[in-house]
C-alpha cells in the first residue's frame with residue numbers, strides 16, 4: 001500500500017478544498033531574525049541565535065559548520081538560473097536524541113531551522129509524549145503498535161483507547177528536502193545529494209529509512225521519498241518531509257486522525273478526530289477531506305492506488321447519498337458565505353442543515369472552517385449574540401485542531417476584530 005502523503009498537510013488540505021485562508025502571515029517574524037522560524041504567536045518562546053547561512057565554501061573558510069555535524073555538501077542546481085543559491089546537504093547526528101536529520105535545501109532555509117536542532121526547543125507536551133524519542137523510557141509506552149495488516153502492508157493499530165483530540169503519535173523528520181529537488185537538480189546531482197543525505201544519518205536511522213515502502217519506481221531513496229513524504233514548510237517554502245514513524249499510517253476517506261506539523265520544532269503530531277478503540281487502525285486522509293467519490297478517486301490516483309476504505313467499498317447507493325450530502329455541504333457553505341441578505345432565521349436553518357450534514361459525513365474536523373462561515377453569516381444578519389457564540393466555538397475548535405500555537409491565530413483575531421467593530 002502506498003503511503004504517500006505529498007502535500008496532505010491537512011490545514012493546507014482544508015484551505016485547498018474550501019478556499020479558506022489559514023496560513024498565518026509571516027510578517028511579524030521579520031522583526032526577530034530575517035529568517036527566524038519563530039512567530040509571535042508561539043507559546044514556547046526559545047532563545048534565538050539567528051544563525052548565519054553557510055555553504056561549503058563559507059564553512060571551510062571559517063572552519064565551523066555548527067550546529068551541523070558535517071561540512072555542508074553543496075551543488076549548483078543545474079536547472080535553475082545561475083544566480084540561484086546552491087542546494088546543500090546539512091546533517092545533524094545528535095538531532096532528537098541521536099536519531100539524526102539530513103536536510104537538502106538552500107543555506108538560508110537551513111539557517112532558518114538551525115535553532116530547532118536543539119532538542120530543548122521541543123515543547124514539553126511533544127517532548128514527553130509516550131511515542132516521542134525524547135520521552136523518558138520508564139513512562140507509559142505508545143498507544144499503538146505497527147503491525148502487518150492483511151492486504152494493507154504495515155499500519156498503526158491502537159493498543160489502548162485513544163480519546164478524541166488526544167495526540168496518538170509524535171514523530172520527527174529523518175530527511176527534509178526542498179520540494180522542487182527533482183526538477184531543480186540533474187539526475188547525477190540528485191543521486192549525489194541523496195547518497196550524502198542518507199550516509200550522514202546515524203546507521204540505525206539509515207536502516208529505518210531504507211526499510212520504508214517504495215512503490216513509484218526509480219532509484220531507491222528517491223522512490224522512498226516519493227512514496228512516503230509529507231508536505232511541510234520551512235520559512236514559507238514547501239519541502240518534502242520524511243517522518244518514518246507517521247509514514248506507517250494508512251489512508252482512509254473517513255479517517256479517525258489527522259496530522260499537524262509545527263514549523264517551530266519540526267515535529268508532527270497525529271491527533272485523533274474521534275475516540276479510537278483498542279484494535280482499531282489509526283488512519284488519516286491523503287486527500288483533502290470532504291471530496292466526493294469521483295474527486296477522491298482522481299486525487300488518490302496520483303498516489304497510485306484505488307481506495308478500498310469502508311466508504312469507497314460501500315454500495316453505489318450509500319456512496320451516492322454520501323456524495324449528495326458532500327455536494328450540499330459545499331452549496332450551503334457558498335450561500336452562507338456569499339449571500340448578504342440572509343435573515344437570522346435563514347442563517348439558523350442553513351447552519352442547522354450544515355452541521356447535521358457534517359455530522360452525518362463525519363467531517364467534524366472541518367468545523368474549524370464552517371464555524372467561522374456561520375459566525376460571519378450571523379454578523380451579516382446582525383445577530384451578534386449568535387455570531388459571538390460561533391466565534392467562540394470556532395476558536396475552541398482551532399485550539400483543539402491546531403494546538404495553542406496554531407497557524408490560524410491571526411485569522412481568529414481578525415474574526416474577533418471584525419465582530420468588535422460591528423458591536
Ligand SMILES: [Zn+2]
Nearest residue numbers: 253307309312
Ligand atoms: Zn476511500
